[in-house]
Amino acid sequence: MELITLRSIEKTYQMGDIAVPVLKGISLTIRQGELVALTGSSGSGKSTLMNILGCLDHPTAGEYWLEGQEVSQLSADERALLRNRKLGFVFQSFNLLARTSALENVAMPLSYGAEHLSEREARERAAEMLSRVGLGDRLDHHPSQLSGGQQQRVAIARALINRPPVLFADEPTGNLDSKTSEEVLQMFERLHTEDRITIIMVTHDPKVAGHANRVIRMNDGVIQGDAPPAAEPQPQAGGGAP
Amino acid sequence: MMVYTTARTAFRTLRRNPMRAMLTTLGIVIGVGAVIAMMEIGAGASAALKKTIASMGANVLVVRPGTASSGGVSFGAGTTTTLTPEDCQAILRECPSVRNASPMVRARAQVVYGNRNWVPNAIYGTTPAYLDVQDWSILAEGEPFSDRDVLNGNRVCLLGKSLVRELFEGESPVGKDIRIKNIAFRVIGVLSPKGANMMGFDQDDVILAPWTTIKYRVTGTSLATANQSDSVASDSVNTLSNLYPTSQRSLYPARSAVQQADNPMPVRFANIDQIMLAANNSAEIAPAIEQISGVLRERHRIRNDDPDDFNVRDMAELTRTLSTTTKLMTNLLLAVAMISLVVGGVGIMNIMLVSVTERTREIGLRMAVGARGRDILRQFLVEAVVLCLTGGAMGIVLGHGGSMLVQLLLKWPVETSPAAIATAVLVSAGVGIIFGFYPAWKASRLDPIEALRYE
Numbered sequence: 001m002e003l004i005t006l007r008s009i010e011k012t013y014q015m016g017d018i019a020v021p022v023l024k025g026i027s028l029t030i031r032q033g034e035l036v037a038l039t040g041s042s043g044s045g046k047s048t049l050m051n052i053l054g055c056l057d058h059p060t061a062g063e064y065w066l067e068g069q070e071v072s073q074l075s076a077d078e079r080a081l082l083r084n085r086k087l088g089f090v091f092q093s094f095n096l097l098a099r100t101s102a103l104e105n106v107a108m109p110l111s112y113g114a115e116h117l118s119e120r121e122a123r124e125r126a127a128e129m130l131s132r133v134g135l136g137d138r139l140d141h142h143p144s145q146l147s148g149g150q151q152q153r154v155a156i157a158r159a160l161i162n163r164p165p166v167l168f169a170d171e172p173t174g175n176l177d178s179k180t181s182e183e184v185l186q187m188f189e190r191l192h193t194e195d196r197i198t199i200i201m202v203t204h205d206p207k208v209a210g211h212a213n214r215v216i217r218m219n220d221g222v223i224q225g226d227a228p229p230a231a232e233p234q235p236q237a238g239g240g241a242p
Numbered sequence: 243m244m245v246y247t248t249a250r251t252a253f254r255t256l257r258r259n260p261m262r263a264m265l266t267t268l269g270i271v272i273g274v275g276a277v278i279a280m281m282e283i284g285a286g287a288s289a290a291l292k293k294t295i296a297s298m299g300a301n302v303l304v305v306r307p308g309t310a311s312s313g314g315v316s317f318g319a320g321t322t323t324t325l326t327p328e329d330c331q332a333i334l335r336e337c338p339s340v341r342n343a344s345p346m347v348r349a350r351a352q353v354v355y356g357n358r359n360w361v362p363n364a365i366y367g368t369t370p371a372y373l374d375v376q377d378w379s380i381l382a383e384g385e386p387f388s389d390r391d392v393l394n395g396n397r398v399c400l401l402g403k404s405l406v407r408e409l410f411e412g413e414s415p416v417g418k419d420i421r422i423k424n425i426a427f428r429v430i431g432v433l434s435p436k437g438a439n440m441m442g443f444d445q446d447d448v449i450l451a452p453w454t455t456i457k458y459r460v461t462g463t464s465l466a467t468a469n470q471s472d473s474v475a476s477d478s479v480n481t482l483s484n485l486y487p488t489s490q491r492s493l494y495p496a497r498s499a500v501q502q503a504d505n506p507m508p509v510r511f512a513n514i515d516q517i518m519l520a521a522n523n524s525a526e527i528a529p530a531i532e533q534i535s536g537v538l539r540e541r542h543r544i545r546n547d548d549p550d551d552f553n554v555r556d557m558a559e560l561t562r563t564l565s566t567t568t569k570l571m572t573n574l575l576l577a578v579a580m581i582s583l584v585v586g587g588v589g590i591m592n593i594m595l596v597s598v599t600e601r602t603r604e605i606g607l608r609m610a611v612g613a614r615g616r617d618i619l620r621q622f623l624v625e626a627v628v629l630c631l632t633g634g635a636m637g638i639v640l641g642h643g644g645s646m647l648v649q650l651l652l653k654w655p656v657e658t659s660p661a662a663i664a665t666a667v668l669v670s671a672g673v674g675i676i677f678g679f680y681p682a683w684k685a686s687r688l689d690p691i692e693a694l695r696y697e
Contacts, residue, residue, distance in 0.1 A: 056610060056690050077614045084612020091694065095607045099258040109611035111247055158611070 002065075003165060003198050004030040004053065009062035009072075011048050022048045023059070024221040030200065032165065035192045037209035037229070038202045040218030047170070049218065050202045054087055054168045055079045067165065084112050088159030092171035094151045096143040096158075103139040106130055106157045113162055129157040133187060149180030156187060160197070167191070169201035173208055185211045245624070252625040262593065267633030269589030270673065274637025274666045275644060277579040281662035282645035284575040286655035291567055297377040298439075300560040301341075301524055305333075305517040305534060308551040322551050323513040324542055327453070330517045332541055337533035339526040343519040344371035347453045349461045354421040355409040362405055363447040365422065367456025368518075375520040384416040384431030387452055395454035399427040402446040403435040425459050427451060457512060524564050527556050583669055586633070587677040594626050594681035605685050606693025619686035626678020627671055634670030638663055 011023040022045045030036055040046040051057040052064065055071060058079070064072040071082060083089075096105050107126035110117055117125065127139055133153040135146075143151050152172060159167055169188070173181035189211060191197045201208070209215050210229050217225040256263040310321040330345040347367040353360050366372070369392050373379045379386075387398045399420070406415050415429040427449075436445040451460075521530040531554045538552050598605070605618055613621075642658070649656040 051691050054610070077616075080609065080612050080614040080617075083610060089610045091607075095603060095694070097258075097604060097607075100254070104254070108608070111251065112608070112612040112614070112617055162612075 001032045002029055003032040003034075003067060004028070005063075005065040006053075007063040007065075009049075009052060009059045009064060011045075011052060011057070012060045022221055023052070025062070026221075026223060028216070028223065028226075030198065032198055033192070033196045034198055034214055035188065035212045036198075036200045037212035037215045038200060038218065039204055039206070039209050039215060040224075041204065043220075044218040045221040046202050046218045050168060050170060050200075053200060054089060055082050080112075084109060084162060086164050086166060088162070088164040088167040090152065090155050090159050090167065090169040090172045092174035094143070094148075094155045094175070096151055096154055098144070099142055101140045101142060102130060102135060102146065102154045102157075103127060105143070105154055106161055109158060109161050126157070126161060129161050130154070132160075133157045147180070148176050149183050152176060152180070152184050153187065156184070156191075160191070164197075166198045166200065169199065171203055172201055173203070173205065181208070245620075248620055248624045249628060251621060252628045255621075255625060256628065263629060266590060266593040267629050267636065269586035270583075270630050270633030270670055271586075271637045271640060273582040273586030273673075274634045274670050275640035276582040276637075277666050277669070278638055278641025278662055279644040279648070280575050280578050280641075281659055281665075282642065282656050283648055283654060284571060285657040285659050285662070286645075286649075288568060288571040289657055290655045291571065292564060295560060295564045295567065296524070298560055299376065299557050300564045301521045301527065302375060302557055303340075303519040303521060303527065303530060303534070304555045305329075305519065305538070306515070306553050306555070307513070308549070308553060319553060320515060324551050325514055325517065326512060327514055329538060329541055330514070333517065333519065333534055333537050336537050337530060339521055339530035339533055341520045341522050342371045342374045343517055344369045344375050345453055345514040346372065346516045346518055347457045347461065348515050349422075349456050351423045351460060353405070353409065353449065355415075355418065358409050358411075360405060360408040362402070362449050363444055365449045365451065365456060365460070367451055367453030367460075369453060372450065372518060375518045377520075378433060378436070380434055382432045382434045383414060384429070386431055387450075392452040392454055394452075395458055396452060397425060397427045397455055397459065398430045399449050399451040400431045400433050401429055402433050402448040404444055404447040405449060406432055422449070423460050427455075453514065457514070524561050527561060531556065583673055587630075587673040590626055590629060590674065591677035591681060594622065594678055595684070597625075598622065598681045598685045601685075602688065602693045602696040605688050606690045606696065609688070609690035610694060615686040618688075619682045622682030622685050623675060623678050626682065627674035630670040630674030630678075631667070634667050637670070638666055641666075 006026050006028040009023055009026040009028075010021065013020045013022060026049060038046050038050060048057070052059050052072075055066070055074075056079075058074070059072050062072065063070060066082070066086065071079070074082065096102075097108065103123060103126050106129050107122045110122045110125070127136070130136055130139060133156050135150060135153055135157070138146060138150065138154075141150075143154070146154065152175075156167075167188075172188070173184055176184060185208060188199050188201070192199050201212070203209055212229055215225070215227060215229050216223055305325065306320045307322040307325045309319055310317045310323070327345040330343050333340055334343045345368065349365040349367065350361065351365060353362060353365075370386050370389060373386055381400070382403065384400070386400060387396070390396075391398050399422075401409075401415055401420075406412075409415070409420065410418070415432060418429050419426045420429060421427070433446065433448070433450065438444050519530070519534070521527045534554050535550065539550065542551055544551060608618060608621075609615075642663075645656045645658075648654050
């Protein structure tokens with residue numbers, strides 16, 4: 001089943017009098033249950049595409065169908081609701097609320113949801129999510145008391161609290177060492193295989209991209225390559241965190 | 243998102259940085275505290291001021307008889323003889339705006355004690371109500387005469403301070419006898435000093451005695467007769483105590499009982515020189531005048547188109563002073579309160595703006611997980627209001643405590659005003675909304691992408 005369909009998406013930023021085209025006609029289909037890596041050098045437009053896919057921004061032109069709904073022209077409030085219900089986000093810098101327990105961090109998106117859960121239900125659901133990412137014993141820890149990998153797992157639990165069909169990860173391992181990166185990536189794979197969650201991650205690390213079952217390479221606002229990682233050319237030698 | 247949840251989130255957020263929250267609210271705490279303290283101390287001061295001015299007689303009304311005239315010759319104000327003590331009682335009974343009333347007769351005579359003598363400014367014959375009307379109830383010494391003294395025409399009196407100085411040279415006069423026109427009066431009390439009034443009239447140079455005593459034993463005249471001639475002196479009552487006959491002989495022989503019966507003359511009622519009244523408060527002076535006029539016109543059987551045979555005077559000057567002072571005090575307090583609240587509000591706005599900038603990424607994150615602009619707006623607004631209300635609550639405690647302390651240490655009058663507290667709560671919430679709105683609005687307008695990228 002097709003979860004995401006993009007038809008000739010264009011995005012142009014207006015810098016004063018000059019129009020800067022960033023996305024120059026992207027067409028793309030992502031089916032449910034795929035684990036997609038979005039790669040490309042910086043300035044290739046992958047972040048912009050990510051923002052549009054994540055309904056944080058709307059395209060200048062083109063169509064974006066998400067679960068059979070055309071979402072490119074939605075208002076800011078409608079997009080906020082959509083993000084809450086259907087999309088989860090994991091960021092490079094975790095973006096956890098400081099001095100707030102892991103449990104409250106995870107429960108935070110619930111307060112903006114359409115379904116009004118009681119305080120207890122919200123806490124129960126957050127606790128369940130945290131144990132799913134292996135942090136069932138860290139409910140009351142503050143971010144500063146958690147390691148980087150644990151923080152990112154809290155962020156993943158937060159992204160999944162509303163049970164979205166799609167999870168976006170923007171450089172999810174950018175701030176982690178190789179060992180914890182591996183843990184986080186394994187978690188993604190598990191979510192992908194066990195829960196059939198569609199995961200789209202932006203990365204420029206070929207090793208991370210190697211965990212995906214589909215790699216989309218962007219260059220200068222267009223899709224340059226779209227293939228399984230095996231076909232990805234020249235896996236960089238040396239490895240490690242870039 | 244429900245308000246309750248938002249408020250809880252706001253509390254949680256503020257708890258994340260308690261020191262800053264405390265410092266932020268300090269502005270409001272001081273602001274509201276200042277408002278409460280100012281209101282309470284000010285209300286006390288205002289009440290005390292009002293009382294002081296009222297004690298000068300701001301609520302006092304004077305009813306005097308109108309002018310009598312004969313053949314085109316007018317005898318001036320206070321010369322008709324139609325005002326009676328019964329009028330005074332009727333006014334007290336029938337005018338709801340009048341707090342108290344006392345009839346008065348005046349005399350001027352030499353007072354003798356031992357080898358000293360003095361002519362006081364005024365000798366007033368009145369009732370104990372006079373002390374209440376003049377706000378003079380607290381005596382320096384002794385006790386006031388009673389209504390029974392008035393009924394019996396007892397020869398008792400209260401002395402003003404100046405008289406005590408002139409006649410007694412610092413000795414206590416209570417229990418001593420003085421003579422007024424050769425009639426012995428027992429001094430039973432000394433009035434508290436009042437000083438001169440606005441006209442320079444020494445208010446302590448006065449003797450108060452029951453009006454019956456003054457009228458029937460001392461003067462035997464009214465103003466009317468005094469102004470025309472001193473020929474009519476009906477001092478028949480006091481013959482027993484009149485040791486030395488000084489009164490003039492009556493021009494006409496007294497009528498015998500038979501003559502009275504054959505040719506009855508209209509009964510001569512006791513007329514008095516004036517009635518002093520106190521209105522309930524300065525606002526009720528105008529209604530009081532109306533009620534008094536109504537009662538007196540009816541009692542004096544004055545026809546609709548005939549002029550009054552009496553005058554009602556109020557202390558317009560004092561009343562005006564009173565209302566001006568009160569208004570001034572209120573405005574002064576309001577100005578001080580407003581300034582402190584605005585300062586506190588600007589402090590809140592400042593910190594909220596800093597907070598918005600500092601928490602840009604948090605805002606971006608909240609937006610990314612589905613917060614709409616208005617959710618963010620509400621969150622920051624509620625945070626500001628929670629800050630202000632917390633500060634307001636602390637300010638109320640602080641201000642109230644402060645004013646209590648002032649009352650305790652400086653013995654200043656303080657009036658607790660629930661209105662001030664209610665206003666302070668409303669105003670601090672208002673300040674939170676007004677000064678919290680701009681930062682909150684700024685936060686709600688952030689672009690989630692920019693906000694997430696913000697370093």
